[in-house]
Amino acid sequence: MSETPTRMTYREACRQAIRDALHADPRTFVMGEDVGLYGGCYAVTKGLIDEFGPERIRDTPLAESAFVGAGIGAAMAGMRPIVEIMTCNFSLLALDQIMNNAATIPHMSGGQFAVPLVIRMATGAGRQLAAQHSHSLEGWYAHIPGIKVLAPGTIEDARFMLKAALADPNPVLIFEHIVLYNAEGDLDPGVSEVDIARAKIRRPGRDVSLITYGNSLPKALDAAAELAGQGIEAEVVDLRVLRPLDDATIFESVKRTRRCIIIDEVWRSGSISAEIAARLADEFFFELDAPVRRICSREVPIPYAAHLEEASLPRMADIVAEAKALVRPK
Amino acid sequence: MSSQKVHLDHRHGLTLLREMERIRRFEAKCVELYQAQKIRGFLHLYDGEEAVAIGVMQALDERDAVVATYRDHGHALARGVPMGPLMAEMYGKVEGCSRGRGGSMHFFDASRRFYGGNAIVGGGLPLSLGIAMADKALREGAVTACFFGEGAAGEGEFHESMNLAQIWKLPVLFVCENNLYAMGVPLEVSEAETDVFRKAEGYRMPGERVDGMDPIQVEAAALRAVASIRAGNGPYFLECRTYRFRAHSMFDAQLYRTREEIALWKERDPIARLRSWLLQSHMITEGEIADIEASIAAEIDEAVAFAEAGTWEDVADLERFVLMDEVRQ
């Protein structure tokens, strides 16, 4: 069974989650590129092929459409696969299988076939991998009815969201941010499971709600700490689940603070932050004391040069500046 | 069913003939209903190709799985999905096999391991891999028959799936229904290698070509293939050369082929040929043929009545099954 040290990296948390899953259910297996012999592009599955064998830690050829579709078919026929797409950048090759099969067959078959499939993908930018390797597509996927989309932003969520995802009869996409893999933190030994339904308030505050997920979460927490030093109490809300969005927690926070900044590492136009802003305008208009603001990536293919990449992504300083503008305009 | 020989006796001859006629008449009724606007959207008919679905289905049993394309009426009927729910499905009624959600292109039947009805060309091949993977672990000896047209050989998914099936020795029977045209594009315009079964060689997969207008030849080939797969030899590829007598779909002026060509292929009509062969061999009588036709006509009438009497799904249930509460299959 899994060891329970209290301190581990996000990467290690993902790995332990997979180990737990494979031990718990013989129908579960991992399938993807370089998950076995290579040990995983981000070393998440390192060593697992020795523990579980090549049938359950299954290397695939470079054929996203085929192996994602195979995961769907296997789930329809009685297995509980964990498909790993190396990064969300490659998932576009499997988009047809995800959208037209996984998300669609349950409804289109009149409820005859569920698709209890988990797809894990690395996502995000910040390692100078240039445009084709730096996408954040979790908000895009959150557009599709018929799937669930998770964005673990903490070690605890990386550790325990997989279990909940495997127990869900629906296709669940889990997006692991590449910058978070190295993050290290303590696990609360009293926690052995998490939900995949609710957002969480990571830091309470009264003056402004910072709503975010993934790798923007630590930036928001840092911004909140800095703002506190200037007398502004920012509340940080970790969305955790992008589809379905937890409106109740978002509204509860904004009701308290009446000001909202959404931080989202995607291109602004048509992003999940736009969806949240629209919901606030729609159902929460009269509670707002200031316009809803968004901090997103610049609308550019993410460039390689360090200073350009940094300027393209949401920055802590931007969050601090926006919060001050809302709470204490001149 | 471990025999690899087709035992063509009176009973089996009648079975083959009846099954093909059922499809042919069903499709004719669909034309009528479509023109009367009872069936809407897209309608892809199987006239001329009946021998492929019927022939292959003789080699399968209940433990096996079937994946088909949007031209799925013949496969669904051959698999034993009852006519009433198929008709009701095309009417859009909730009594349809997919609650009216799918229509002609998306027949599903979990109880008969009929996994659709897929409208994206090539989209069903990866699914069949996964079903076969699960069967390898959970259902000994089960085979997944994956039907697709030769047009799918252009898609990347085809090649990915062939490769993956072979390296993982998945129990998939790939049945390529080569009717020479992908919508309006003939094979020689779109494929470098027009002998589709030779693509299997590129993946070291056993494969053969068979006359798809002859149900007995198809059956024999399918028996061979299924025996090999059940023995654990991995996937098998069958290219069935066939021809669709009707257009690609209802709304097709067939500018891409000549009447003469259609007429030529109609001379090889699998139903007409089998019928005359069985009569000439005194394996069946005209009376039995008449009985078949009458019983099929009655079955179709009943199916239409079932569809006509059906009800519309409550719009309040529109979002039902977007997300599932449980794994029902």
Next chain:
Amino acid sequence: MSDFAMPSLGADMESGTVVEWLVKPGAQVHKGDVIAVVETHKGAIEVEIFDEGVIEELLVAEGEEVPVGAVLARLTKAGEAGTPEVRAVEEVHPEPEPEPEREPEPSPEPFRPAPSERAKVSPAARRRAAERGIDADRLRGTGIDGSVTLADVEAASPGAASEEPRPRATKVKRGFDPVQMRKGIAAAMSRSKREIPHYYLTTTIDMSVAQVWLREYNAARDPDERLLPAVLTLRAAALALKEVPQLNGFWQEDAFAPSEAIHIGWAISLRGGGLIAPAIRDVDKLSIADLMRALKDVVARARSGGLRSSEMTDATFTITSLGERSAESVGGIIYPPQVGILGLGSIVERPWVIDGAVVPRPLATASLAADHRASDGHVGGQFLSTFARLMQEPPKP
């Protein structure tokens, strides 16, 4: 007889043209026969008939374009066939659920809207201002882009303490908060008593002439034009203030600042135990009918929470009238920075002396409380007696 209609041959086919008839009237047709060639936007398609019988009539000529469903030919059927006749019918799909009625969308905002004249007020601030009876548009905004925020509204509300956030409400709440109001009144009255040296004068007024006049005036009019007694009180006070301007204005910075305009605050008690005295402006300039309208309007808005902030701050003098079945006199407390408040007690029937005889008369006690820094008893007495006289001299018709 049965009809052969233009068939639907595709999801997006709406019409077709018969380019060639392959049968003539009198021709025998069988199920599955191709009887016409139809041209569509996708090309020419052969069309089959599903009936058995004899063509009687071709209704559409070659070259004619007709919509899907139009009758092309008629035929007499050859007995009943085994299959049920399926005729083209109108759509039998159920009525779609009617869309809930939506307001027509306003034209979309330009991408960068030009700065507008309208003040920027946050939605939460606007709602709170409405609850408090404050005009948010007139407040100074300290929020982003100069917008008026909740905090700004809180600061402008008289005596309001900082609030606990309300329970989640999606409707705008109307009316007032009695607890806050009580606090406001307490603060204002305490301050008044602390700072203003009040002096008090009273006089008794025979209201019989006013009562008769009012009765006659109202008898001749529809209900919506009838006057309340308050109108006469307001009129008399305004005209009295014109003659005694030392009571109409503000005590500010150790001096009396008279007001040209006469805006009289009319004390209104609210259900739930609050008291508010919004100003009716330019009372001296209003006709009796207009005065009645203004009074009705301000009372209604006071009760529904729709007063403007200017109405709360503009009064130059205040009247508090106890109405009926209340005390006989009221010694008011001045609303700073005003310098006077007139109180009118309930009308009671008492003995009065006219021409040496004792007669019963409807009497009301008027009391003036005034700021001794701004005026003294002589001035106050002048005002009161002028008021009393005017109450007994109702307006000429």
